[in-house]
Amino acid sequence: MVTIRDVAKASGFSSTTVSIVLNNAPLSRYIPPDTKKKIERAAKRLGYRPNQFARSLRSRRSHAVGVMVFDMTDPYCTLVLRGIENTLYQSSYLPILTDVHNERARFERYLEMLLDRRIEGLIVLANWLFLDINLLADVEKSSIPTAMIGCELKTDSISSVIVDNEVGGYLAMEHLHSLGHRKIAFIRGPKGLTDTTPRWRGIRNCARDCQYEIDNRLIMEIPESRDPMSSFDAGQKLTEDLIRQKRPFTALLAFDDMSAFGAIRALTRAGIRVPEHCSVIGFDDVATSALYTPALTTVRQPMEAMGASAVGVVVEGINAVLEKRDVGATHRKVAPELVVRESTRSLL
Amino acid sequence: MVTIRDVAKASGFSSTTVSIVLNNAPLSRYIPPDTKKKIERAAKRLGYRPNQFARSLRSRRSHAVGVMVFDMTDPYCTLVLRGIENTLYQSSYLPILTDVHNERARFERYLEMLLDRRIEGLIVLANWLFLDINLLADVEKSSIPTAMIGCELKTDSISSVIVDNEVGGYLAMEHLHSLGHRKIAFIRGPKGLTDTTPRWRGIRNCARDCQYEIDNRLIMEIPESRDPMSSFDAGQKLTEDLIRQKRPFTALLAFDDMSAFGAIRALTRAGIRVPEHCSVIGFDDVATSALYTPALTTVRQPMEAMGASAVGVVVEGINAVLEKRDVGATHRKVAPELVVRESTRSLL
DNA sequence: AACCTCATCGGAAACGTTTACGGGTCGAAA
């Protein structure tokens, strides 16, 4: 291990000067160029790499941010994580990734570990979360900049980045209605999810604006479950129920892409072709949607951008505490986008 | 910030004793129980949390392992990552996740950052890698325990965990043949991938054993590309080519699940129903396969187990260097498993 | 001649742990 003292010895200067030069500290204005040269030469020649432990101990900075995911296997996570990673990379922070498995104990344990590591920021990917608000008490009092993706918080110490579910719901409904569908079935999200209500509100608003009357008997609801994949099974089963009901519908608006996939399978198995006999629209635009047969029409959440945005908020927060400014929590609500592919078709 | 000295003061003992007690160091045998009690009380009362920086500086341990992924968006990664995360959690290491984006520069930069953090182990997820062997020179001389998933290495300083591609290829071929298919089309992997050759060898071995003669005009090959998703487009395009060729086939053996999805889309668009008119089999069993319509028959890589296995190897390596033993690299080849779902059907 | 400013550097004190070493006490064996 080559230390700064080795470089000092090799270059003939003190470790103070070496440190100042190698870090381009403010004082390095006063160091003549040829001294700098010598020091840099020596450092390079010895292959000096500063010890991050010592550096962190001294500076109280870890250059790491924690990323907590509630369930990695949710395909929703992938692109968000990519966005997070990519943006952190630009700011040369490193992400410590933890997967809570939707378990309270794991959440607490991981949070402790992350705080012990003195992470400078925290990003929580609360995609499929049955929100337990007091889980976040520890986070709040830790006073490190935190952003939550996919779940709005009342507290104003924690930032959040979410998609505008209401306009998303509106977009989906509007799309189906504009295609001429007048018998639309719905698969609502589970009650516990924060996304469920605003999406439904958007749908209802659109229905009102179109003077379309929603048939209550064509509304199904996904039961609560900790597993995001369960949405697929629920979508399939509920669609089977709808079919069995013999109440005709020409389109189906699913809560998310997973349940849309389930619906498509159920329809296909029943001999109902998508989109020829029935249109299906999802929500999220997970990677699979573009690959599905038929390719899924859906409302896209700009997931990569949301990840990037969360990092932006957190990094801004970090800079704020460094400069002893304080910024309040910022809450961003990003616009979804309708992506028309093959699973919906005009009735006209 | 409450330090160990605060605890010492509060409990009336020296920081030495506090450290020994709180860490259950060997010497703590000599400390009488009631001293321990007092110290633990004080620590708890003050909410003492040891500073990991200082601890790491002293002990030269980071309790972190680096995870390098070549492309996170590859659905293959998800479950492997879950396996890695879960197993690391058991051993209370934390993962630092980096995504190389298949770029050389990024790889090198990230590797430097990880080494600077003194990671104790490294796991490389080389799923879709056009192997550049000398990228790993730095890794080798760093002498930290390293495991590579999805790519066998010649070097014996780096461990590896891979699926047995040859028996996988054999299984897929055997499945189709046993269903009675005698006109089978193939989509081979790109030349640059290490998986391609052994899988194809397995297929050919099986063909030989069954006395089935492979029709060269029914063999297509995926072109090289850095993007794992490109496999889908390639699968679709190549299948279109096959169809246009007018050379009949009743089954298609795809390189991986992505290309199988592409194939299914091409077939479906051409009015060829899967599996009624043509069976399709994939490889990997990514999460989407079970959700696809039709659900995809495929050869499963036990991805979660492979992630866990890689962690096992690395942790074992870490323990080895701690105890100054040295263990050579271990190379594990895990068995794949045929998963029969809906996309293949018997001709008999 | 006394005083200040700039430029250039080094000494030494932190940051919070862990641990090698040694100093006690106390009972028992020689």
Added chain:
DNA sequence: TTTCGACCCGTAAACGTTTCCGATGAGGTT
């Protein structure tokens, strides 16, 4: 009485940085 373990605990030196103070000259100003 001395010696010798076995216990119990504290002093101080690391680990490798960064940074607060100066120190020293050189040159310019009062």
